[in-house]
Amino acid sequence: MNLGPHAIFIIASYVVVVVVVTALIGWIAADYAAQQRILRNLEQRGVTRRSQRAKGDAP
Amino acid sequence: MAVIDLANPTRFLTLVNRVLPWLIGATALVFAYGLYRVAGAPDDYQQGATVKIMYLHVPGAWLGMMGWGVMTVAALGTLVWRHPLADVAGKAAAPIGAGFTFICLATGMLWGRPMWGTYWVWDARLTSVLVLFLLYLGMLALYWTAEDPNRSARAAAILALVGAVNIPIIKFSVDWWNTLHQPASVVRMGGAAIDASILVPLLIMALAFTLLFFTLHFAAMRNEILRRRVRSMRMMQAREVPV
Numbered sequence: 001m002n003l004g005p006h007a008i009f010i011i012a013s014y015v016v017v018v019v020v021v022t023a024l025i026g027w028i029a030a031d032y033a034a035q036q037r038i039l040r041n042l043e044q045r046g047v048t049r050r051s052q053r054a055k056g057d058a059p
Numbered sequence: 060m061a062v063i064d065l066a067n068p069t070r071f072l073t074l075v076n077r078v079l080p081w082l083i084g085a086t087a088l089v090f091a092y093g094l095y096r097v098a099g100a101p102d103d104y105q106q107g108a109t110v111k112i113m114y115l116h117v118p119g120a121w122l123g124m125m126g127w128g129v130m131t132v133a134a135l136g137t138l139v140w141r142h143p144l145a146d147v148a149g150k151a152a153a154p155i156g157a158g159f160t161f162i163c164l165a166t167g168m169l170w171g172r173p174m175w176g177t178y179w180v181w182d183a184r185l186t187s188v189l190v191l192f193l194l195y196l197g198m199l200a201l202y203w204t205a206e207d208p209n210r211s212a213r214a215a216a217i218l219a220l221v222g223a224v225n226i227p228i229i230k231f232s233v234d235w236w237n238t239l240h241q242p243a244s245v246v247r248m249g250g251a252a253i254d255a256s257i258l259v260p261l262l263i264m265a266l267a268f269t270l271l272f273f274t275l276h277f278a279a280m281r282n283e284i285l286r287r288r289v290r291s292m293r294m295m296q297a298r299e300v301p302v
Binding site: 001002003004005006007009010012013014016017020021023024025027028029031032035036038039042045047048049 | 165
């Protein structure tokens with residue numbers, strides 16, 4: 001594929017998109033892992049949500 | 060599952076966990092096919108190979124605007140219907156919309172330099188898209204500085220509705236004012252003004268980016284629901300600590 005005399009601008013555009021999309025995916029994945037870790041930690045310490053308590057209290 | 064059931068965050072999480080792997084797979088497949096079509100697409104008779112930037116720039120612009128559209132609908136959900144997931148959807152869309160708007164601006168500048176001889180001009184289209192990006196940054200600042208999500212929700216909803224005025228300005232700026240930016244060539248009266256050999260890969264790439272947007276949005280919504288769950292559990296824990 002011949003990108004012509006302006007190849008640097010075309011390649012730079014694709015690099016920008018890869019960087020931005022990778023950053024968004026990485027940030028969302030890291031955030032998910034962090035929230036799950038905190039939730040597990042809280043549950044291990046016996047902290048429960050109100051809705052879970054209500055379920056537990058039900059006869 | 061009825062649509063109304065999705066108002067329940069736990070049920071929504073179940074749906075997201077089920078749908079997300081399929082969305083990721085579909086996004087990867089459509090991107091692979093789209094890039095294959097882009098590689099085989101001909102050069103433009105005037106712009107040469109730089110037309111390949113269009114396959115990134117145009118979807119970036121569409122999704123930057125769509126992101127604000129999602130936030131506007133979410134704002135109505137927050138203010139009018141007080142839907143429990145509305146603010147979650149709005150907050151999750153903000154960084155993704157900002158990312159796509161940044162892609163639009165950056166690729167536009169990189170396309171403008173070889174075609175116009177300049178990276179930037181203060182014409183109506185470029186300036187209104189820059190305003191959209193600044194609005195996104197304002198929205199992110201609002202969300203990230205507020206400690207209580209209930210308080211930030213109302214302010215963010217109002218900002219989203221005010222900012223929505225900018226979306227038709229972006230769309231019609233090239234018709235209302237003299238701009239260096241070209242007029243609409245895909246979504247316009249009288250049909251697309253682009254040859255099918257370039258239009259089809261563009262539409263496939265737009266579909267790929269749209270799938271990517273919703274994949275990221277669903278994943279970010281899941282994170283936000285979990286974050287609010289963590290917050291409520293910490294508050295429960297704090298209440299139980301004896302004074």
